[in-house]
Amino acid sequence: MSQAKVPVWVNVGLIPLLNILLAFFVSGLVFLAIGQNPLEAAGYLVYGAFGYDAGIGYTLYYATNLIFTGLAVSIAFKAGLFNIGGEGQAYIGGLGVGLLCLWLDSSMPLIIIAPLAIIGGAVFGAAWAYIPAYLQARRGSHIVITTIMFNFIASSLMVYLMVNWLKEKGMMSPISRTFQESAWLPYLHDVFSPLGLDIGNSPLNLAFILALLGCVVYWGLVWHTRWGYQLRTVGTNPTAARYAGIDNAKVTIWVMLISGAFAGLVGVNEIMGVNHNLLLNFTAGYGFAGIAVALMGRNHPIGIILAAILFGALYQGGAELAFEIPSITPEIVVVIQGLVILFSGALENMFKGKIEGYFLRRAAA
């Protein structure tokens, strides 16, 4: 007997949309409470994020980081693992990118540095994820705990390295020297301007294309390789995986390596694409926001791109909003982001049962 089914668009479209609208509604109440017109604020926010070329550029630049961390969280989740360590893996990934750029920028052209730096970011991120993965697979330490701890370790390690080793001589702040231009990933506006396209100056760079490629790789890997087959089996039915002779521990380690590699690529966007030097705290919470992006994107690359753009828009539009209405501090913008995460992540199932029930009854009738 086959069961009545909920239409696909309900799960991937309607429910996330309702959750976001509710988050915006509650945000509106917050604005009312501090004496601001929510509609006016919403206007600034949307204009800031999508209203002009550079605004869109910023939105997509933020989205780039979120796609990487979203993919990282998501692929681990496909194997039933909750990787909270995207932040630390991105941080160490950035270190890898930065070290390669500092080492090679005066001797190599971009065409050689870029792929090496990408590999470097991925390898460093993966290496940072390997330790918690090993501890989970072979020693049974819970990966949620270890990855959280590794965020702190990464953070301290970076401070140590920046202050004692990588800081430019004679500088007060812990920043490395700026790379030579041969180690700068081109901005998209520079790529497009020879073609006669003006997309406005923004930090959006080729890493965005890399992020989209990452989505394609994710898709192929997860749904079209035997490795992805094993990974999905482990994630949905570990007993069946054992029955099928799949080594759960090996899959755990591999998937965490790939997860860490995705997170590490944040470094390509931030270090090589925008900052052009090594610095502290460039990850700015993208690793954690990636959890919300993966949840909201339903662990599918298309969903992850859309969710990343939504969060990117909140970052960019929120900054614009805080600029236009001085009484709205950046903290209020964080409140909006928090509400979106709360309603679309943590409270994801609040309406789910009722809405699905409604459609099931309708399908049954």
Next chain:
Amino acid sequence: MSNQTPPYAIELEGISKRFGAVQANKDICLQVPKGSIHGIIGENGAGKSTLMSIIYGFYEADSGTISIDGEQVDIRNSQDAIKVGIGMVHQHFMLVENFTVLENIVLGAEGGAVLKHGLSAAREELKRLETEYRLDVDVDAVVEDLPVGLQQRVEILKALYRGAKILILDEPTGVLTPQEADHLFRILKSLKEQGVTVLLITHKLREILASTDNVSVMRQGEMVAHRETATTNKDELAELMVGKKVRLKVTKDTAQPTGTVLSAKDLSFFDSQGVERLKKVSFELKAGEILGIAGVSGNGQSELLNVLSGIAPLSSGEIQYAGQTITASAPKNAAQMRDLKMAHVPEDRHKMGLVTGFDAYEAAVLGYQNSEVYNGKVLMNRKAMLSECEQRMTDWDVRPPDPFLKTANFSGGNQQKIVIAREVEQNPEVLLIGQPTRGVDIGAIENIHEQIVKLRDAGKAILLVSVELDEIMALSDRIIVMFDGAVVGEVPADQADERTLGLMMANAWNEEKGAAEA
């Protein structure tokens, strides 16, 4: 309206229920006289469970009415059902394992914030119920320490404690030994004498004939016949259930076993809690024979399948197979055993044999996902997987033959065909097969049994684990009985009968034999 007949305990009129394209119940009418045992029989997917779920308030019917004791009632959830005096004993018990019997029974009906008052009141009430219905249970025993037969009695008491006058039992004997089942039917009889109405859902004809007053047959969502049990027989009911003549016997020639392909010596297995689940199990499996392992579920059969197939490591003992010696220090995992041409149809297809979230064509390669047949250099060869899956679906009559349908959306029988086809089509030397027809309807059972015999006749060795005695006796050439992790006896199939096997399964055979000799 005349008042000549007293009102029925349950009267259903025109109950219909549709799930999407599937008409699960179609215009069902049913009248159950007060104080009778009424059997409802039908294949899996015939709509029995849906009907019971409607009566118990899990689903709402699309149309039709339910009357209890002549009064039309509106049952929207199980609370409503309990209120009108309906109690249900589910196939899988709904008990808190580490609570005592008493605590389980008052669960949800504690009667106040302070547990003590409720418990002592409940104790009195239970004493009355136990004497009235002759249901002996130690109310202070912890549920997980009780055998399944007693756990089931706790479920019945729970329903009665909530004031049930109508008791629905869903496949109640699936987990019981024949002796325990007989005991259950005695309990049902005494419930009936006290005026309780019993609705018994089952697909076992024997039980219907042995215990009910009336029987209704369901087929494809419709109620196709009502009979007085005394006026019908096994063959008629079976025919009504499937709509065509069926053989309840498997036709097969005598086995022509040749050499030993697998020999197990003193296999022991301790689980993660350190409990010895297998106790020095030894046997030999020959090519061209079906070796049946009988036993009440949970007596080591699952663990035996797991250690043989490489899913669980041996604790001690050795397996000789395909020129290899497998021991605790030289283990082989499931993938390696598969490479040695050992196929395994696990007992629980949902938990182990399938990934229900996968499309059918993906589930159809589980365990063989690394085979070069299904893989290109980097990507999996989806085309090969699909065409093979389509071919098998035609050969094995899997319905619907749609390789893209989610595995979860096939009926139990069709899921099982997907699993068995996957394992048998690899042309294994040894097939381990657990509960091949659990939750499978009669039409498909016949087909599956034929395939197993065919594989045997092709000279392969088959180890069959089943809790269905009928199935073990019909298929096996040799029968081993397991109890508490150990082999307690071996019987050639032609000398096996239900009584002997039943007693061996309860480990009472030797005692009885001893008593007879003394």
